[in-house]
Amino acid sequence: MSTDTGSSRGAAGGVLLLCRAGPDAVAPVVPLLRERAGIAGAGDGWTLLVPEGEPWRNGETVERVATGWAFALAVGVSWPVLAVWWDADRSGCVLASGFRRPVPYVWLGNGTAVGEDEAMRTLGEGLGLGAGAGAGAGALLALTRPEPSVDGIGRLRGLLAALTGLGLRLPDGVAPGETVEGLREVVREVVPEGAVRERVEVGGGVRAAGARAGAEAGGSGAFGGMGARVVARVQVGFGVPVLVWGVRRRRAGWVVAGLVLVGDGVVGGVRAGAWGRA
Numbered sequence: 001m002s003t004d005t006g007s008s009r010g011a012a013g014g015v016l017l018l019c020r021a022g023p024d025a026v027a028p029v030v031p032l033l034r035e036r037a038g039i040a041g042a043g044d045g046w047t048l049l050v051p052e053g054e055p056w057r058n059g060e061t062v063e064r065v066a067t068g069w070a071f072a073l074a075v076g077v078s079w080p081v082l083a084v085w086w087d088a089d090r091s092g093c094v095l096a097s098g099f100r101r102p103v104p105y106v107w108l109g110n111g112t113a114v115g116e117d118e119a120m121r122t123l124g125e126g127l128g129l130g131a132g133a134g135a136g137a138g139a140l141l142a143l144t145r146p147e148p149s150v151d152g153i154g155r156l157r158g159l160l161a162a163l164t165g166l167g168l169r170l171p172d173g174v175a176p177g178e179t180v181e182g183l184r185e186v187v188r189e190v191v192p193e194g195a196v197r198e199r200v201e202v203g204g205g206v207r208a209a210g211a212r213a214g215a216e217a218g219g220s221g222a223f224g225g226m227g228a229r230v231v232a233r234v235q236v237g238f239g240v241p242v243l244v245w246g247v248r249r250r251r252a253g254w255v256v257a258g259l260v261l262v263g264d265g266v267v268g269g270v271r272a273g274a275w276g277r278a
Contacts, residue, residue: 038187
């Protein structure tokens with residue numbers, strides 16, 4: 001594989017979020033990203049999210065932002081989230097599952113592995129590619145070994161290829177190293193920041209029906225009615241553990257994330273009457 005695999009095209013950075021669940025299960029938790037995000041099915045039992053925001057342009061690293069997004073999605077759900085990311089100098093992935101500590105793996109731009117083999121094994125097991133999974137597990141471990149002809153973007157593509165045995169199929173035009181603008185063009189269906197969305201089946205596929213109108217739900221705007229009460233409770237339920245986790249480990253970023261979730265949940269819940277009802 002050529003060493004110029006898309007690195008320059010995606011030099012500014014990019015993130016793909018791969019959820020081990022279908023769009024119906026994933027859509028309700030997308031607002032926890034606090035970003036608009038493109039959503040698409042990605043094979044059997046997988047969902048692809050392409051966040052529209054690029055907060056790393058404000059000084060954060062792409063790796064840290066990707067880790068935060070993956071953790072926010074995975075907290076409180078039964079399925080794992082794999083974030084695949086790249087920037088001008090490095091590329092990598094991070095697996096988030098519930099409240100467990102995220103499992104990262106990093107390659108330098110030239111494809112040199114920085115992580116430990118054990119981390120890759122843990123990552124594979126978390127996704128369902130354990131030692132007995134055959135070729136897929138072997139393909140993951142091969143990504144930890146020297147291969148001068150494969151750069152960092154090539155490593156990410158190899159990672160995604162190893163997951164095809166688990167049913168992963170990315171939409172045409174979606175691949176590590178592509179520009180954020182290009183990825184947005186492919187994944188056009190968007191979940192707006194903070195929206196409460198309903199999923200409906202259409203022609204064998206799944207698309208968004210859109211935010212519920214406030215008049216239909218007995219409230220005002222996208223935050224009215226039952227949907228708003230559910231979102232408020234979810235935000236507080238997720239925010240408290242995130243806040244506690246950040247305080248215990250002295251992680252300022254996680255403390256802020258927890259405070260934002262709890263604050264938004266409390267305010268939204270008060271407006272929607274979430275705390276006075278069963």
